[in-house]
Amino acid sequence: MSDISTAWLKPYLEGKEREKMRLLYFTDTHLRGNTPQSRLDNLPETLKSKLEEVVKLAADLKVDYILHGGDFFDSPSPSLAVSGDLLECFRQFSCPVYAISGNHDLFGGNIHSLNRTLLGFLHRLGFIRLVLPGEKIYLKKHDTVLQLTGQPYHYEIDQRDPHLDYAVKKENADLALHMVHGMLLERPLPKEANFTLIDRIKDTEADITLCGHYHSGLGIIEKEGKIFANPGALVRLSNDKQEMTRRVGVILVKLEGEKPVCEFIPLISARPGNEVLTREEIEHRSDLRIKLANFIKEVRQNAEFERMNARRIIEEIARGEAIDKEAKEEALKRIAWVEEELRSKRVREIR
Numbered sequence: 643m644s645d646i647s648t649a650w651l652k653p654y655l656e657g658k659e660r661e662k663m664r665l666l667y668f669t670d671t672h673l674r675g676n677t678p679q680s681r682l683d684n685l686p687e688t689l690k691s692k693l694e695e696v697v698k699l700a701a702d703l704k705v706d707y708i709l710h711g712g713d714f715f716d717s718p719s720p721s722l723a724v725s726g727d728l729l730e731c732f733r734q735f736s737c738p739v740y741a742i743s744g745n746h747d748l749f750g751g752n753i754h755s756l757n758r759t760l761l762g763f764l765h766r767l768g769f770i771r772l773v774l775p776g777e778k779i780y781l782k783k784h785d786t787v788l789q790l791t792g793q794p795y796h797y798e799i800d801q802r803d804p805h806l807d808y809a810v811k812k813e814n815a816d817l818a819l820h821m822v823h824g825m826l827l828e829r830p831l832p833k834e835a836n837f838t839l840i841d842r843i844k845d846t847e848a849d850i851t852l853c854g855h856y857h858s859g860l861g862i863i864e865k866e867g868k869i870f871a872n873p874g875a876l877v878r879l880s881n882d883k884q885e886m887t888r889r890v891g892v893i894l895v896k897l898e899g900e901k902p903v904c905e906f907i908p909l910i911s912a913r914p915g916n917e918v919l920t921r922e923e924i925e926h927r928s929d930l931r932i933k934l935a936n937f938i939k940e941v942r943q944n945a946e947f948e949r950m951n952a953r954r955i956i957e958e959i960a961r962g963e964a965i966d967k968e969a970k971e972e973a974l975k976r977i978a979w980v981e982e983e984l985r986s987k988r989v990r991e992i993r
């Protein structure tokens with residue numbers, strides 16, 4: 643990684659003595675071993691240099707905790723060789739890492755598949771600490787107590803009452819921070835069907851709500867004394883116009899004095915969009931292998947779409963016919979199993 647001067651960090655470090663607690667938040671790392679066709683670089687290498695920069699930032703900024711907003715991996719069971727390489731970076735953090743799982747971390751987006759995924763496995767080993775739904779974790783430093791909660795992705799998020807996923811109660815703590823892997827927006831987006839507007843959940847008792855899932859990010863928004871933020875994905879996977887110009891970064895959470903402060907810190911190792919993303923049309927490429935790879939990718943994407951539909955159909959039927967919750971959950975669970983089966987079959991086929 644290129645040398646990163648620390649002179650510019652000075653303003654962030656001033657006043658550190660007075661500070662009670664510092665956390666560094668980033669999200670949607672989508673750790674993976676290959677490069678999507680929208681990118682010109684070697685994505686695993688880029689991911690590595692970004693993670694190295696975040697590790698260095700965490701040390702320079704003297705943060706007490708690392709927070710990850712989900713979609714840690716790009717798939718529920720990534721290859722061990724690739725993951726091992728990238729997880730080496732996570733071992734360099736000198737403070738604990740708390741995370742929530744995203745849709746990509748789970749089979750069929752099903753939270754019940756967590757113990758069969760690599761992320762769930764890392765949690766069991768204690769490598770990463772997952773914040774589970776409904777769980778309250780108390781982080782203490784000097785006389786400050788921070789209540790940490792998290793809502794992992796599940797298939798009803800941004801569709802059911804948003805208070806169930808986004809609003810928390812603050813109990814026995816000075817401050818509360820809630821992480822959600824959901825589509826929190828300030829204004830509706832025409833292309834998105836499922837989202838939650840900040841205005842719907844601003845009665846939460848969390849002082850800070852940190853989200854992921856929406857890769858373009860939300861920025862840092864303050865409403866009625868509460869902070870709602872999403873720095874955007876740490877990796878740009880799509881080549882849409884917004885992603886070409888977006889700055890990639892992390893959020894520094896400073897708990898000091900009167901009220902908490904969040905600051906966006908752009909990553910130096912994230913190169914400008916036009917250097918790493920291509921908008922070139924795939925059909926202009928004549929290489930047969932690329933065409934074949936694309937065809938396979940398309941078939942798989944359609945298969946993915948079918949599964950999404952299957953989930954939605956089950957939801958609709960369950961709603962319309964008043965099917966009981968248990969039966970619906972069993973059906974959704976089975977879809978996750980089928981997806982897991984298909985995935986491992988695919989791995990065998992590729993080999």
Ligand SMILES: [Mn+2]
Nearest residue numbers: 670713744855
């Ligand atoms: Mn994501």
